[in-house]
Amino acid sequence: MSTNATRPVPRPTPETAHYWKGIAERKILLQHCTPCDKTCFPPRSFCPHCGSDAVEVVEASGKATLYSFVISRARVPEFERPYCVGIAELEEGPRLMTQIVDSPADPEQLLVDMALEPVFFDAADGVTLLHFRPKR
Amino acid sequence: MTELAIVGAAETRRIGIVDDMSELELISEAARDALADAGLTLADVDGLATSYERPNLVANYLGLKPSWLDGTDIGGCSTMVHLRHAAAAIAAGQCKTVLIAHGESGRSGIGREAVDMQFTDLHRQFELPYGTVGPTTALTLPLTRYMAQYGMKAETLAMVPVVQREWAAKTPRAMLRDPITVDDVLASKMIAWPVHLFECCVVTDGGGALVVTAAERAADLSETPVWLWGSGEAYGEALISQMPDMAFADVFAQSGAMAFKEAGVGPDDIDHLMLYDAFAHIPIFALEALGFAKRGEGGDLIASRATAPGGRLPVNTTGGGLSYTHTGRYGMYAVQESVRQLRGTAAAQCDNIDVSLAHGLGGMFAAAGTSILSKHRKR
Ligand SMILES: [Zn+2]
DSSP: OOTTOOOOOOOOOTTTHHHHHHHHTTOOEEEEETTTOOEESSOOSSOTTTOOOOEEEEEOOOOEEEEEEEEEOOOOTTOOSSEEEEEEEETTSOEEEEEEOSSOSOTTTOOTTOEEEEEEEEOGGGOEEEEEEEOO | OOOEEEEEEEEOSOOBOOTTSOHHHHHHHHHHHHHHHTTOOGGGOOEEEOSSSOHHHHHHHHTOOOSEEEOOOOSTTHHHHHHHHHHHHHHTTSOSEEEEEEEEETTTOTTSOOOOOOOSHHHHHHTGGGTOOSHHHHTTHHHHHHHHHHOOOHHHHHHHHHHHHHHHHTOTTOSOOSOOOHHHHHHSOEEEETEEGGGBOOOOEEEEEEEEEEHHHHHHHOSSOEEEEEEEEEEOOSSGGGOSOTTSOHHHHHHHHHHHHHHTOOGGGOOEEEEOOSBTHHHHHHHHHTTSSOTTOHHHHHHTTTTSTTSSSOBOTTOHHHHTOOOSOTHHHHHHHHHHHHHTOOTTOOSSOOEEEEEEEETTTTEEEEEEEESSOOO
């Protein structure tokens, strides 16, 4: 790993661009399948549950809980060590990998199933990432 | 369907740090020694299965002209899946003698590029930006959920490497052989809380190969054929963040159920287990998903010493990935030890092993493969 490396950022594809554009606009956009009433993630042109292409974009509330997490000591460019890799479970159902921020990366301070709220983080190259923090 | 026999088996002559051999040479040494073990030569092989390195390139390097290839590469359980696919191909008459060959310069990186753990573009887009760096921050995520759900203590998890190290102490080829205690495990470096260094696998170089053929040819080729009674394979979410229930490995359960059904046996019929262990919690998940322990009780089973030397259910009798070896796709070494225990040639040989189960994990709980093997032909 070169010393001037920067943190990895997503490179959207045509099918995921709406999601990342939404994040930049402080909105969490999911896909909802009309025939089977399931909410899908990651984005794609059809519903992986039933195969229908009748998927419409819906905005998530942002209400979430901490499904699981680890406290990583790995060296990653632009990450302060240690840091918390978490999985946020949205109230609409989908789960998202995320970084838990604005809290010590300390297992005493973080609890499975604790309430989370979104934090929109503007990274380099005009990309915005979706972090979460313990709900205040 | 799976009237398949393993008639040759070998690991590379050295495992661990083998920095004077390329990956292709590791594969080749294991392949040639497995054929020698079966009393066969490369000229007898008409099918090849291998992972990571492209199968046609490996065939060409070995000087093979196969009429059947399987390059299924789904990570650590690829060997179990190759066995299953070879059984189907041989049963269908597509080939007669299949070489399943594995080798990885996983530690020294001789003749290979760094391992690409990025898997898919969806991983790169939706997981990698948040600090996931590979197995230590991905395969470990289910553990925190599991510990919260079942209240498993850190001391219980720490018993997994402690017990497996006892097996490794009996195994001269194991990478790590010195006895360790629960305190040693909990005092080892924190890699990704709740996982300590001694709860992570070693990183090594090595190889292994199997020669398999139809049942009716087996007796002519080996004095101690090992029979594949049943096999399973299952595929789930490719992204760990999408794993349906992080406290239960459903792909393990699906693959295991398929293998048990095909073999016509259940957990009570299994004398010996090899359970993939890139991290200490994986065997706990496997014991529960395969039906050897109730949900939430896999760790207690290991802490009770049931799986330790002298216990009623020997598990990971080489020391496993945690102590013996782990080149990246560990499944081959699990099957090799099952074969040795059934032939009676293991370093830490157990008594009365008639049926052994080897279970592999692929990716980040994305895939599973199971092989149920016996020293007796299926009734
Ligand atoms: Zn649907």
